[in-house]
Amino acid sequence: MSFQANYFDGLSSRAKPVLVRVAEHAKNITFEADGEKLTFNLIDLNVQAKLGTAKRLIDLPNGGKLEAFDISELEAVIPTKASAFWRGLYYLENHLGWVLVALLATVFAGWLFLQFGVPKLAEYVADATPPAMEEKLGEQALQGLDSSVGYFSPSKADPARKASITAALNSLCVALKDCPKYRLEFRAGGMIGANAFALPGGIMVVTDEIITLSKNDTEIVAVLAHEMGHVKMRHAFRQSLQGVLSGLILAAVTGDVSSIGSGLPAALMQMRYSREHETEADMFALNAMQKACLPPKAFADILQRLEAQMRGEDDKTTKKAPLQQHSNSGADVISEMLASHPDTLARIKPFLATKQNCN
Numbered sequence: 001m002s003f004q005a006n007y008f009d010g011l012s013s014r015a016k017p018v019l020v021r022v023a024e025h026a027k028n029i030t031f032e033a034d035g036e037k038l039t040f041n042l043i044d045l046n047v048q049a050k051l052g053t054a055k056r057l058i059d060l061p062n063g064g065k066l067e068a069f070d071i072s073e074l075e076a077v078i079p080t081k082a083s084a085f086w087r088g089l090y091y092l093e094n095h096l097g098w099v100l101v102a103l104l105a106t107v108f109a110g111w112l113f114l115q116f117g118v119p120k121l122a123e124y125v126a127d128a129t130p131p132a133m134e135e136k137l138g139e140q141a142l143q144g145l146d147s148s149v150g151y152f153s154p155s156k157a158d159p160a161r162k163a164s165i166t167a168a169l170n171s172l173c174v175a176l177k178d179c180p181k182y183r184l185e186f187r188a189g190g191m192i193g194a195n196a197f198a199l200p201g202g203i204m205v206v207t208d209e210i211i212t213l214s215k216n217d218t219e220i221v222a223v224l225a226h227e228m229g230h231v232k233m234r235h236a237f238r239q240s241l242q243g244v245l246s247g248l249i250l251a252a253v254t255g256d257v258s259s260i261g262s263g264l265p266a267a268l269m270q271m272r273y274s275r276e277h278e279t280e281a282d283m284f285a286l287n288a289m290q291k292a293c294l295p296p297k298a299f300a301d302i303l304q305r306l307e308a309q310m311r312g313e314d315d316k317t318t319k320k321a322p323l324q325q326h327s328n329s330g331a332d333v334i335s336e337m338l339a340s341h342p343d344t345l346a347r348i349k350p351f352l353a354t355k356q357n358c359n
């Protein structure tokens with residue numbers, strides 16, 4: 001048994017063509033290079049693992065190497081010392097099915113991490129971030145929304161109405177005793193229409209449009225109590241962190257950095273809280289209204305009116321001429337209050353079932 005190979009003596013880079021004889025009975029190989037006969041025991045050879053169609057390499061105990069295309073004669077008598085890793089890799093390389101399985105497993109693991117790992121990570125990061133930094137982020141977000149075309153413009157609501165809403169919210173907090181630090185801002189909503197938001201750092205924005213839609217201050221206070229729940233649990237900040245973390249991870253995987261650079265205002269307006277966050281905010285609102293002797297039904301009333309308005313605007317939009325469809329009617333942006341809750345009826349149930357409590 002023999003095979004053709006190139007011999008590298010480990011001293012020069014020059015390849016020397018040799019005929020390697022495999023002596024099974026003697027458990028060795030022999031070949032002649034530069035007139036010298038070389039013999040090596042089989043157990044001293046290190047046959048490197050096969051990878052693709054690359055040449056096979058055999059490390060020799062004298063520091064030299066043999067390089068050959070076909071060493072099946074040698075492999076028949078010697079077990080390769082390839083590590084399990086390399087053998088596994090070679091196996092995968094030659095079994096496309098497993099490659100696909102490995103790929104799917106990688107994608108699934110990535111999805112799992114984005115889905116469950118990132119929210120947990122965001123929670124830790126949020127806890128470790130000083131409130132001043134969060135406030136700064138909120139401030140910048142508000143500035144961004146004020147200067148971006150189509151979002152906020154100065155409020156034109158009646159100053160007396162704004163003052164009475166501010167006072168009503170203040171009384172709620174007096175009754176509640178543990179309101180988080182907040183700042184109320186009034187804006188004309190533009191394309192985001194009848195809406196209310198909690199930005200990072202406790203900034204709560206209420207739009208003229210939702211004030212117009214409300215029948216009384218209690219309804220606005222109910223909406224703001226929900227937003228206060230988001231503030232209390234730092235949902236906006238946690239959600240922003242999640243967005244940044246997910247963006248960084250996706251950019252690392254895809255190499256596309258532009259996804260992170262997209263404007264913060266747009267990102268915030270597209271932000272959706274999880275249902276869990278919305279339920280937490282609702283429960284905070286219900287509890288707050290109970291403590292402040294406000295009728296919980298007010299929350300249900302404004303929510304239903306918001307939904308009816310949105311449905312109405314949807315109908316109008318579909319009936320409009322194509323050119324007018326992109327007008328800033330607000331129909332294309334879902335109110336924060338409804339965003340993660342397609343089922344408004346189930347959501348308002350506890351508010352309808354709870355009586356006003358003034359003890």
Ligand SMILES: [Zn+2]
Pocket residue numbers: 226227230273278281336337
């Ligand atoms: Zn909400």
